Amino acid sequence: xxGCNQIVFQKxxxxxxxxxxxxxxVLDYSTNKEIKSFEYDNSISQIAFDDDGKNFSVGxxxxxxxxxxxxxxxxxxxxxxxGNPGSIIFHPxxxxxxxxxxxxxxxxxxxxxxxxxxxxxxxxxSKKNKPILNGHKTELGHTSIIxxxxxxxxxxFYITCDIARRIRVSNFPEIYDIHVFCLGHTDSVxxxxxxxxxxxxxxxxxxxxxxxxxxxxxxxxxxxxxxKFNENNNEQYHKKAVLELSYCxxxxxxxxxxxxxxxxxxxxxxxxxxxxxxxxxxxxxDFPEEDEIYKARFDQNSNLxxxxxxxxxxxxxxxxxxxxxxxxxxxxLKKSIEYNFEQDFxxxxxxxxxxxxxxxxxxxNEEDNQKNGNDNNNKxxxxxxxxxxxxxxxxxxxxxxxxxxx
Amino acid sequence: xxxxxxxxxxxxxDQELEKEIEKNLIExxxxxxxxxxxxxxxxxxxxxxxxxxxxxxxxxxxxxxAHMNPLSLRxxxxxxxLRPQDMNWKETYPNMxxxxxxxxxxxxCGYGGLLFKLSEMFPDNYSIGLEIRxxxxxxxxxKIIALRHNEKGKYLNVSALQTNAMRTLxxxxxxxxxxxxxxxxxxxxxxxxxxxxxxxxxxxxAEYAYFMKSGGIIYTITDVYKLHSWMKGHLExxxxxxxxxxxEYQNDPLINVISTESEEAKRVEKNGGTKFLACFKRK
Numbered sequence: 079x080x081g082c083n084q085i086v087f088q089k090x091x092x093x094x095x096x097x098x099x100x101x102x103x104v105l106d107y108s109t110n111k112e113i114k115s116f117e118y119d120n121s122i123s124q125i126a127f128d129d130d131g132k133n134f135s136v137g138x139x140x141x142x143x144x145x146x147x148x149x150x151x152x153x154x155x156x157x158x159x160x161g162n163p164g165s166i167i168f169h170p171x172x173x174x175x176x177x178x179x180x181x182x183x184x185x186x187x188x189x190x191x192x193x194x195x196x197x198x199x200x201x202x203x204s205k206k207n208k209p210i211l212n213g214h215k216t217e218l219g220h221t222s223i224i225x226x227x228x229x230x231x232x233x234x235f236y237i238t239c240d241i242a243r244r245i246r247v248s249n250f251p252e253i254y255d256i257h258v259f260c261l262g263h264t265d266s267v268x269x270x271x272x273x274x275x276x277x278x279x280x281x282x283x284x285x286x287x288x289x290x291x292x293x294x295x296x297x298x299x300x301x302x303x304x305x306k307f308n309e310n311n312n313e314q315y316h317k318k319a320v321l322e323l324s325y326c327x328x329x330x331x332x333x334x335x336x337x338x339x340x341x342x343x344x345x346x347x348x349x350x351x352x353x354x355x356x357x358x359x360x361x362x363x364d365f366p367e368e369d370e371i372y373k374a375r376f377d378q379n380s381n382l383x384x385x386x387x388x389x390x391x392x393x394x395x396x397x398x399x400x401x402x403x404x405x406x407x408x409x410x411l412k413k414s415i416e417y418n419f420e421q422d423f424x425x426x427x428x429x430x431x432x433x434x435x436x437x438x439x440x441x442x443n444e445e446d447n448q449k450n451g452n453d454n455n456n457k458x459x460x461x462x463x464x465x466x467x468x469x470x471x472x473x474x475x476x477x478x479x480x481x482x483x484x
Numbered sequence: 485x486x487x488x489x490x491x492x493x494x495x496x497x498d499q500e501l502e503k504e505i506e507k508n509l510i511e512x513x514x515x516x517x518x519x520x521x522x523x524x525x526x527x528x529x530x531x532x533x534x535x536x537x538x539x540x541x542x543x544x545x546x547x548x549x550a551h552m553n554p555l556s557l558r559x560x561x562x563x564x565x566l567r568p569q570d571m572n573w574k575e576t577y578p579n580m581x582x583x584x585x586x587x588x589x590x591x592x593c594g595y596g597g598l599l600f601k602l603s604e605m606f607p608d609n610y611s612i613g614l615e616i617r618x619x620x621x622x623x624x625x626x627k628i629i630a631l632r633h634n635e636k637g638k639y640l641n642v643s644a645l646q647t648n649a650m651r652t653l654x655x656x657x658x659x660x661x662x663x664x665x666x667x668x669x670x671x672x673x674x675x676x677x678x679x680x681x682x683x684x685x686x687x688x689x690a691e692y693a694y695f696m697k698s699g700g701i702i703y704t705i706t707d708v709y710k711l712h713s714w715m716k717g718h719l720e721x722x723x724x725x726x727x728x729x730x731x732e733y734q735n736d737p738l739i740n741v742i743s744t745e746s747e748e749a750k751r752v753e754k755n756g757g758t759k760f761l762a763c764f765k766r767k
Contacts, residue, residue: 182687219687221555221650242557242651248690254722256694259654261566469498476491 082385082392085375086125092378093131097122098390102136104150107377114150126166135175137163143177145188154188158214165227176217176236178227183238184214217253220244226270232277235296239267245282247296258299264288271323274330279352283320283335291320291335291346293354302352307337315340322373328380332357336374341365343374343384366391516545538630543595546623551671552616554650554681564647564655571656576643577610586610586657590666591649591683596624597746598668600631603642605737613644621646650688657695664738665692667704669748672711684715686722693724696766701728704762705742707752712760725764733763 084097092108102116102125116136124137134150137143143163145154161180168175174187222242229236229250236253239245245260245267265288271281277296284290293302307315315337322336335344345358366389373385382395565571573580588606590598593613602611615621624644631639647656670683684704692702702725706712719725733739743749743759752759 216686218690219685221687222557244654252723254690254693254724256690258659259694261654264566465502473495480491 081369081372081387081389083372084122084125085373085383085385085392086127087375087378088127088131089129089378090131093127094383095125095127095134096392097125123162124164124166126168128168129170133168135166135168137166137177143175145175156186158184164224167227167229170233176227178224178238180223181220182216183218183224183227185217186214218246218248220246225266225268226282228270228272230272230277230280230296231274234277237270237272237280239270239282241266243267243284243288245294247299258297260294260299262292262294262301262304263290268319269321269323271325271333274325274327276330281323281325281333283323285319286317289315289318289320289337291323291354293348293352303354305346305354305356321371322375324374324376326376326380327378334374334376334382336371339370341371343371343382360395362393362395520545537634540630541623541626543623546595546619548617548619550617554616554648564652566655568654568656568658576645577641579640580610584610585661586612587662588612588664588666589614589657589662590668592616592667592670593624593644594668595620595747596627596644597749598666598741599624599642599644600627600639601741601745603639605741607641610641613642614647614649615644616646616648618646649683653691653695659694660697662695663697663700665696665700665702666742667702667715668742668746669706669752670704670711672706672708674710682711682714684718686718689718689722689725693722693766698766700766701736702764702766703738703742705749706760707748707757709760712762716762719762719764724767726767728763728765732765733761736763739763 080099082096082098084095086095087093088095092106093113094105094107096103096105100118100121102118102122104113104115105111106113118136118138120138120140120142122136123139126135128134132148134146134148135143136146139162140157141159141162142155142157143166144152147153158177158179160182164178164180166175166177169185172187173189174185177184177186218236218238220238220240220242222240224238224240226239227237234250235247235257236250237245237247243261243263243266245263247257247260249255249257260282263282263284265285267282268285269283273279279302280294280296282292282294284292289307291305293304294300295302307318318337318340320335321338322334324334326332326334331348333346333348335346337344341362343360343362344356345360347355347357349355362384366386369386369388371384372387373383375383377383384393384395385391573586587609588602588611590602590611590613593599593615596613599611599613602609613624615624621644628639628642628644645656667683671681673679673681696702702719704715704719706715720727728736739761743761744753749759
């Protein structure tokens, strides 16, 4: 059985969208009533709401994505060519979407319906030197996989993070114009959180070899403060990636951080001097066995929603008392969901979902060095081995010919 | 029966050939080692004596294969500091003062033909050459050391660095620092799956525009018409770059330098090929 892999809230109304594998539920959590439910062919990778609440989009793991109306009717569907959709954002003024592929991010309008290609358009696409790739217009491109992409609340800056420890802040309507590069992480950037009311700071969390949280100054690209989990050779949180970061919307001095395979979320506070302090380590009662936390997000009413990898539970904790507030949602969800997956599908699903938190730079170098013997001293041995292999192949060919003749 | 005898004879011949090949390899390695040792001894003598002149390094000893994958994650950790403010340039530029910074960058400098001409034409500006191949970069570094020893007071504003320009540029340069960038005879990756290895693409042009001042110029030149149309098309579509006018093409003294000074340009002249220019200005 699989747990919830996406929790997305709407800004104006108390509406939440939950996804369990290939099923999607849109609920109103003030009255505990279901608005709509969907079912797809493949598992869901990303959900996004519009700020006004009029549009809604879903991305799947077979490179497809859909756009819906405020009445949840299909208006546009298309597929990407390079990889699964990573993050979906709605344009504030035009009717278009900003979608990230593995390396590129595109701007796709969903106003017009897809017409059949005319002959002129086919001729243009056949030219190999045309800079438009895959049929969609590329706005931005990194040289390695993009992990996070988001916009500030002002809609002035567009921020993207990738595996090569690089954070790029670019101006919004003109994305080809870069504002600043933020450099400070020593490993891949796995999580990001954007301040809900000011465009001067934002948070990022590092990967395996760099379990730290950094508070950035957006205008300069400099560091306000950095919090390291492994100070003073404390090996309690060694080699654990920072999976989730989220601000509390009512009081954005506080935020929550979650590490991979650690059963306790951490509560932090930002001082007036812009320094990070650890306030509390939260213990969850009745933690399910052999399970891990997967997602944690804050509500518009400042409740914390926590989801797990293998069970279908969603725990809701109230801030700031942290008393468990189990609503009727839990019972509702347990009854209505029943599905069976094959074991192969489950293994593939977990590999895709946990992909970014397991990738580091050093892992590539260590494994490759062990496989190929990448030192300069072994070049002579490799040359000899390659010659011997080539000659053995030729001898085997001759033996086959002789055996066939006999 | 006859087949088995011929097989035995062939096997004996193969084994003999192997031994001969190994002997030749060992002899060649010993000879090259001796040459290197002799050169190092001669250099050690000249280090202490300013009157003796150093020999310039030979290009034949520093050959390396031309094509490397710039997108592999193995070629990312070059032990550079994270921010450009923490970079220490005094080891390479001994006369650099506070407030001065690098002005010209040659991406894919090769054997460094352009750099030595730039140091003569612009003695007040600093220039750097970025190269991804190790042996070729070592050649340029040794040549700079030899030239600085032979002619005192010159060539102090040039250096070479071994990096991958696609990934490590934000670690080296700050916003709007450079005034000129050179791309001389880059690799035309013809295959479809290798188009992402090309040094100029729509995504990387945004980064080059970030590092350049307003009024800075990009110089590109190639041998291959397909690459020329690719680069020119991308630069025209990017809204931050405009092409130079005809007057600016004639008045700029660097355009003759580009087409004649580097080693690749000399090779093109020998073979009788045509050169295609595309120079753009940043707004």
